[in-house]
Amino acid sequence: MQRTLLSAAIGAAMIFGATASAYAATTLKLSHNHPRDHAVHKAMDYMAKEVKKLTDGEVRIRIYPDAQLGTQRESMELMQNGAIDLVKSNAAELEAFSPSYSAFNLPYLFRDKNHYYSVTGGSVGEEILSSSRESGFVGVTYYDAGARSFYTSKPIKTPEDLKGLKVRVQPSPSAIAMVKALGGSPTPLAYGELYTALQQGVVDAAENNIPSFSLSRHSEVSKYYSMDEHTMVPDVLVISTKTFDGLTKDQQESLRKAAKASSEYMKKLWAESEAKERTKAEKMGVTFVEPNKDAFVDAVQPMYKKIATSNPELSKLVERIKAVQ
Numbered sequence: 001m002q003r004t005l006l007s008a009a010i011g012a013a014m015i016f017g018a019t020a021s022a023y024a025a026t027t028l029k030l031s032h033n034h035p036r037d038h039a040v041h042k043a044m045d046y047m048a049k050e051v052k053k054l055t056d057g058e059v060r061i062r063i064y065p066d067a068q069l070g071t072q073r074e075s076m077e078l079m080q081n082g083a084i085d086l087v088k089s090n091a092a093e094l095e096a097f098s099p100s101y102s103a104f105n106l107p108y109l110f111r112d113k114n115h116y117y118s119v120t121g122g123s124v125g126e127e128i129l130s131s132s133r134e135s136g137f138v139g140v141t142y143y144d145a146g147a148r149s150f151y152t153s154k155p156i157k158t159p160e161d162l163k164g165l166k167v168r169v170q171p172s173p174s175a176i177a178m179v180k181a182l183g184g185s186p187t188p189l190a191y192g193e194l195y196t197a198l199q200q201g202v203v204d205a206a207e208n209n210i211p212s213f214s215l216s217r218h219s220e221v222s223k224y225y226s227m228d229e230h231t232m233v234p235d236v237l238v239i240s241t242k243t244f245d246g247l248t249k250d251q252q253e254s255l256r257k258a259a260k261a262s263s264e265y266m267k268k269l270w271a272e273s274e275a276k277e278r279t280k281a282e283k284m285g286v287t288f289v290e291p292n293k294d295a296f297v298d299a300v301q302p303m304y305k306k307i308a309t310s311n312p313e314l315s316k317l318v319e320r321i322k323a324v325q
């Protein structure tokens with residue numbers, strides 16, 4: 001009888017403990033605007049599983065892809081209002097919240113991919129992630145988003161080929177200034193509206209990385225992709241400071257560790273996705289053009305000269321980035 005009662009008591013305690021643990025679990029909402037087969041979604045799914053494992057289920061992340069909770073900008077506003085905990089944005093849109101992110105939007109800033117990784121994975125990158133705390137959020141990690149290039153219905157080989165074209169850009173002052181410097185007419189437009197805008201001639205051209213170009217089916221309406229690779233703008237995973245500060249120190253460390261691991265995993269996923277989506281686009285009749293990059297680099301140099309006189313702080317950050325080995 002004593003053994004039976006003891007067993008029953010232990011069983012009840014275990015059930016109560018499991019139930020209490022379930023109720024104690026913190027579920028964080030993460031919003032992004034990519035489809036489930038996009039590399040960045042897979043990387044964040046990997047992160048969510050790592051967070052759950054590292055925290056013994058105390059912290060769980062529920063991902064809402066395909067802009068289910070709104071555009072990137074709308075999701076950012078929801079996060080600031082406390083309705084969402086994490087948002088996958090990018091440096092172009094984050095420029096409006098923290099000026100430091102604008103450095104990533106400057107054309108031809110990075111020497112190559114290794115230089116880009118050294119910056120995002122080093123102290124300068126960490127400073128930029130932390131720079132938005134006063135805006136109500138901080139960056140958790142960067143995700144590779146490749147190099148952005150122009151695409152339209154004709155070959156773009158030199159800046160002269162952009163003259164007179166309405167080019168869709170993200171709502172970034174740097175992106176707008178870049179297109180102007182190259183002779184185009186910058187047209188800020190929500191990403192979800194771009195396919196129809198290209199199809200109907202509302203805009204003539206756009207710029208993005210190869211996977212986004214293909215997965216968004218823009219390859220159906222724009223048959224020339226120019227490999228000018230003007231910017232390497234990272235995707236950025238950000239978290240509400242209220243949410244982050246509400247986690248324990250161990251949970252914060254687990255989140256950062258999982259995010260860093262997913263960022264490394266993303267590099268592999270990105271390389272595979274880029275190769276796969278380029279092949280898919282080529283099969284759909286897209287021509288990949290090798291432009292005169294030197295002409296593009298020369299055309300944007302006035303941007304750097306202007307920054308040196310009008311924005312000394314950003315100019316200093318640019319020089320620090322250039323100095324990273």
